[in-house]
Structures are given as structure tokens and as C-alpha cells.
Amino acid sequence: PPYDLTGRVAIVTGASSGIGKATARLLAARGATLVLAARRESLIATLSEEIEAQGERASYVVTDVSQADSVDAMVAHAIEMHGRLDIAVNNAGIGAEVHFVTDMPEDYWDRVMGTNLRGNALCLKYQSRAMIASGQGGAIVNVGSVMSFLGCPGAAAYNASKAGQLSLTSSASSELAPQGIRVNLICPGVIDTPLHHAIKGNLGPEVFDGVKAQTHLRRFGQPEEIARCIAFLCSDEASFVTGTTLTADGGFH
Numbered sequence: 001p002p003y004d005l006t007g008r009v010a011i012v013t014g015a016s017s018g019i020g021k022a023t024a025r026l027l028a029a030r031g032a033t034l035v036l037a038a039r040r041e042s043l044i045a046t047l048s049e050e051i052e053a054q055g056e057r058a059s060y061v062v063t064d065v066s067q068a069d070s071v072d073a074m075v076a077h078a079i080e081m082h083g084r085l086d087i088a089v090n091n092a093g094i095g096a097e098v099h100f101v102t103d104m105p106e107d108y109w110d111r112v113m114g115t116n117l118r119g120n121a122l123c124l125k126y127q128s129r130a131m132i133a134s135g136q137g138g139a140i141v142n143v144g145s146v147m148s149f150l151g152c153p154g155a156a157a158y159n160a161s162k163a164g165q166l167s168l169t170s171s172a173s174s175e176l177a178p179q180g181i182r183v184n185l186i187c188p189g190v191i192d193t194p195l196h197h198a199i200k201g202n203l204g205p206e207v208f209d210g211v212k213a214q215t216h217l218r219r220f221g222q223p224e225e226i227a228r229c230i231a232f233l234c235s236d237e238a239s240f241v242t243g244t245t246l247t248a249d250g251g252f253h
């Protein structure tokens with residue numbers, strides 16, 4: 001079957017919820033051994049048990065992607081537990097609060113950048129080191145957003161972090177291609193997850209009625225629909241795809 005990941009070891013950050021959880025389930029179903037990373041231990045422990053109950057392999061490691069030692073330990077866990085690292089999905093992200101630039105709380109800016117952009121850079125650092133050491137190459141998918149390309153009121157920190165991931169992805173791809181490591185950015189539109197519901201609660205549901213009306217498919221996406229795009233980018237079917245973006249937004253204009 002296409003998108004076969006048998007024998008691969010894959011880290012998914014933000015595996016406790018939403019897009020990351022759906023991605024972990026799908027990559028496991030495609031044969032990968034999963035390393036589930038997030039801060040909420042009980043949620044990744046439960047998902048790990050669920051995956052193992054279905055006959056696939058998984059382990060979990062409590063991780064804060066904004067902290068270098070934590071990311072270092074996450075990658076070390078993958079190597080110690082499973083012997084290698086082939087795939088990484090850098091999905092952990094925050095940003096539900098609404099702040100205009102005029103009143104931007106510095107600590108909010110730092111938290112969003114620390115998780116979404118610095119966290120992504122730290123993951124790339126330690127994951128690429130492990131992949132280079134193995135000499136086997138690898139595939140890294142960073143989770144950006146349609147907001148990697150756009151602006152809107154009240155979300156400057158989140159949008160800037162997502163735009164930063166665009167540059168980070170193409171730069172990392174250019175550096176890591178000689179080592180056989182592909183790096184791509186998936187850019188979802190509005191996806192039905194706890195993050196989306198938190199943003200909707202802060203902005204008001206009417207904002208999203210307008211977004212839905214501007215979306216060709218007239219609906220929001222499900223996490224499983226993004227997981228399938230990520231599985232493609234992780235797989236050998238995407239062997240000539242690197243340094244680029246895949247937008248999955250139902251046609252949002």
C-alpha cells in the first residue's frame with residue numbers, strides 16, 4: 001500500500017491533542033513506531049496504550065519543546081527505546097489569545113515564539129543530529145498554518161511565529177538535503193481541534209462564520225485530513241518533495 005512506514009521510528013510533538021494525536025494514530029497504522037511527545041503525561045500515556053493495543057508500537061516522553069534539554073531528552077528517548085529516528089512531525093503549538101500589537105503582552109509574545117518557532121528550531125537541531133548520525137536520512141514535517149502567509153487582527157504573535165516556520169523550513173531543507181533529510185511545512189486552514197475552539201471562544205464565533213463562507217468547501221477540516229497530508233510528506237512517495245509547503249485549507253481565499 002502507499003505511504004507504508006513499516007520499520008520507521010517517528011516522533012510526533014503535540015501528540016496529546018488535535019492534529020498531533022490524529023497524526024500519531026495514522027503513522028502508527030501505517031507501520032511506524034511512534035514516540036509521543038507533549039507536556040500532559042496522562043494524555044500521551046493513554047494514546048500510547050491505545051496504539052499498542054492495536055498491535056503497533058509506541059512510547060511516550062513528557063516534553064516541553066521550548067526547552068533545549070527537554071528536546072534533547074526527547075530525541076535521546078527515541079534512540080534509546082527504538083534505536084533510530086527516521087521521521088519527525090513538529091506539530092506542538094499554542095496561540096489562542098487575542099492581542100493587538102499596540103497592547104502585546106511581552107510574556108505572551110515570548111511564550112508563543114518560544115513554543116512555535118524556537119521550539120521548532122530546537123526540534124530541528126536535535127532531530128537532524130540524530131538523523132545525520134544514523135546516516136540513513138529522514139523526513140521532517142513542520143506544522144505551520146495558512147497564517148504562515150497571511151495577517152489578521154489580534155494574532156500577530158501567532159502569525160509571526162507561523163511565518164517564521166516557513167523560513168526555518170526552507171533554510172533547514174537547504175542545509176539538510178545533502179544528508180538525505182527532507183524538511184517540509186504543512187499549512188492547515190481552520191481545523192476542528194481544541195485550539196480552534198479556544199480561538200473561537202476568544203474571537204467570537206461570527207468571525208469563523210465569515211471564514212467558512214470564504215472557504216471553497218464551506219467547511220472546516222478534521223485533524224485526520226491533515227494527518228493524511230503529513231503521512232504523505234513523511235513517506236517515500238514524497239521522495240522529491242523538500243523545502244516546500246503543502247497547504248490544506250479547503251480552498252481559503
Ligand code: NDP
Nearest residue numbers: 014016017018019038039040064065092093145191193195
Ligand atoms: P491543540 O491545542 O489541539 O494541540 C496542540 C498540541 O501542542 C497539544 O498536544 C499540546 O500538548 C502541544 N503543546 C503545546 N505547547 C507545547 C510545548 N511547550 N511542548 C510540547 N507540546 C506542546 O491544537 P491543534 O491540534 O489545532 O494544533 C496543532 C498544530 O497545528 C499547531 O502548531 C497549530 O498552530 C497548527 N495549526 C492548527 C490549526 C487549527 O485550526 N486547529 C490551523 C493551522 C495550524 P500539551 O498541552 O500536552 O503539551
